[in-house]
Amino acid sequence: MLDAKFIRNNPDLVRQAIRNRNYKFDIDTFLKLEQERRTLLAQIEELYAAQNKIDKEVKTLLAEKKDPQSKIEESKRIKQKLADIEKQFSEFDAKYKTDIDRIPNIPHPSVPIGDASHNKIIKESAKLPKFDFKPQEHIVLAEHLNIIDFKRAAKITGSNFVLFKGEGARLERALFNFMVDLHAAEGGYTEIFPPKLVNRASMRATGQLPNLEEDMYVTKEEDLFLIPTAEVPLTNIYRDEILNEDDLPIYYVAYTPCFRLEAGSYGKETRGLMRVHEFDKVELVKFVKPSDSYDELDKLLADACKVLDMLALPYRVAILSTQDMSFAASKCYDIELYAPGLDRWLEVSSCSNFEDFQARRGNIRYKDTKTGKTQYVHTLNGSGVALARLVAAILENYQQKDGSVIIPKVLKRYMDGRKKITK
RNA sequence: GGAGGGGUGGCCGAGCGGCUUAAGGCGACGGUUUGCUAAACCGUUAUACGGUCGAAAGGCUGUAUCCAGGGUUCAAAUCCCUGCCCCUCCGCCA
Numbered sequence: 001m002l003d004a005k006f007i008r009n010n011p012d013l014v015r016q017a018i019r020n021r022n023y024k025f026d027i028d029t030f031l032k033l034e035q036e037r038r039t040l041l042a043q044i045e046e047l048y049a050a051q052n053k054i055d056k057e058v059k060t061l062l063a064e065k066k067d068p069q070s071k072i073e074e075s076k077r078i079k080q081k082l083a084d085i086e087k088q089f090s091e092f093d094a095k096y097k098t099d100i101d102r103i104p105n106i107p108h109p110s111v112p113i114g115d116a117s118h119n120k121i122i123k124e125s126a127k128l129p130k131f132d133f134k135p136q137e138h139i140v141l142a143e144h145l146n147i148i149d150f151k152r153a154a155k156i157t158g159s160n161f162v163l164f165k166g167e168g169a170r171l172e173r174a175l176f177n178f179m180v181d182l183h184a185a186e187g188g189y190t191e192i193f194p195p196k197l198v199n200r201a202s203m204r205a206t207g208q209l210p211n212l213e214e215d216m217y218v219t220k221e222e223d224l225f226l227i228p229t230a231e232v233p234l235t236n237i238y239r240d241e242i243l244n245e246d247d248l249p250i251y252y253v254a255y256t257p258c259f260r261l262e263a264g265s266y267g268k269e270t271r272g273l274m275r276v277h278e279f280d281k282v283e284l285v286k287f288v289k290p291s292d293s294y295d296e297l298d299k300l301l302a303d304a305c306k307v308l309d310m311l312a313l314p315y316r317v318a319i320l321s322t323q324d325m326s327f328a329a330s331k332c333y334d335i336e337l338y339a340p341g342l343d344r345w346l347e348v349s350s351c352s353n354f355e356d357f358q359a360r361r362g363n364i365r366y367k368d369t370k371t372g373k374t375q376y377v378h379t380l381n382g383s384g385v386a387l388a389r390l391v392a393a394i395l396e397n398y399q400q401k402d403g404s405v406i407i408p409k410v411l412k413r414y415m416d417g418r419k420k421i422t423k
Numbered sequence: 424g425g426a427g428g429g430g431u432g433g434c435c436g437a438g439c440g441g442c443u444u445a446a447g448g449c450g451a452c453g454g455u456u457u458g459c460u461a462a463a464c465c466g467u468u469a470u471a472c473g474g475u476c477g478a479a480a481g482g483c484u485g486u487a488u489c490c491a492g493g494g495u496u497c498a499a500a501u502c503c504c505u506g507c508c509c510c511u512c513c514g515c516c517a
Contacts, residue, residue: 038472041486042473045472045473045474045487048485048486051497051498052486055441055498058441058497058498059442062441063441063442071497072497073497075497075498199507242470372452
């Protein structure tokens, strides 16, 4: 959420940001609404002031044992008037609140303007792997090794769910343990194991609601959402709280499953591990001082890349363009792994700085030690990294001619010292 | 799931329709005293959104906020309803 005052004072900036993101939102109509809302609010406050004054007068009259009846009558009249204006106000207010929630964050000046074709690659692994045979897709490898059972997952639940089996299950578990350990030990992140169901207020604070409601799983009885990412429970840890400046920066890491309905997706994109409704992910979240947030974003990106360096996988990093970035982000880097079987780049991480956009929605602040003022923190998050596609990339990059798959060295101690997955 | 008891400022805690502009205490901060520390004494002590003055720091002013949202009333921390959370007991369960 942007500051209403900021929008009022910088309408052109906001208009430009919306245009650069290719969003549709009429700022002028919004500003008119906002003005109207404030006018009504001022009227209401004036009437309340009058009521409060009468209230005191009544008290005085009662204390002096005089008749307050005429004052009471006056108060009743004001009450009537108030009811009318408040009814008007609540209509404007409701519209105002849903509208301001739908205004996206302002992209950082360093973000390339345009659609996904303007994403800028800033780093790429020196060389892609070479094979003296035709590399297979991960689906073929997984079926050959009997480590993933897509058919039975579909029977148990539905299409685009995954059942890992044997060494496949072991690999999945090894990977998230490896990543959480790495970030906790070397990155200085505190490990969290959060709830995987969250309420509406939490989903709103991080920006999944109201725009992405149709992509989320929700429980009927309690209106709780299955988390689409650990970003939601982690960032909401400090919703409606005031932190001390000395507490910052705060770094959290969590492994969680992630649930995405993605109602609109279909076709080739959805085969295998590319786009599944439930996947595992290790997520990094930071709460930092505004002055540090872009340095922190670079460090966050480096922490995510470190996982892939250690796994010795080919990857590239792109700055996402204004149209490709999520609604709440100011700046976002994507990390993509190369999958030689598919001959495609697979997105396994987004590292974003939200500046104070989420903090304002979630009312997450800190007290400045020197000035004593409270202000919004900056929040960041990044995948470190997402699992399903990572498994696909490992299978495809480490495959051997006979269909076996070498286990990356750093995972050996998480896999009972095994070096290879074979049939 | 059932039955009770609760939720008040940074913390503890009183208040239970108009005497509250939320008592009192603790803590924190500033000051006085002091060789230093402590003690004592005096003072300050939230947030949000408007209006207004100011170059700014900030001042003045209005409104709201006693878990949240509704309601009753001229008037609600106080009464009623709904929800959330916490505690005790019972049931069920991993």
